[in-house]
Amino acid sequence: MAQIELAFEQEMALEKRRREQLRKRASNRSRARRIQRTEVRGRNRFSVLLVALTVTVVTVVFLMFETLAWLMG
Known part of the structure; x- marks a missing residue:
């Protein structure tokens, strides 16, 4: 009976560690997607x-x- 309980406890600890790792991986993926966006x-x-700056420069020039040509002509 003790052996079964020990195996159950080990399995639960393994599952807990696995869930934590999955949560951490999901968090890292989410952070990476946010950075990429x-x-x-x-x-x-x-x-x-x-x-916008290029269009502004071209328009101003x-x-x-045109104004210079109008003033000179």
Whole structure:
């Protein structure tokens, strides 16, 4: 009987350790996905910023030269 109880206790300890490991792995995967989403959002936002700045520069330069041509002509 004692042998069965000992085996049961060992099995319970093993299951507890396994559940803790699974919980920790799930937590790590969740953290990795969150970090990846943050990086993707950051890249997208940077791309939008870069495009907006480029469009602004092109527009300002174009208008500056058009105004200069209008003033000179």
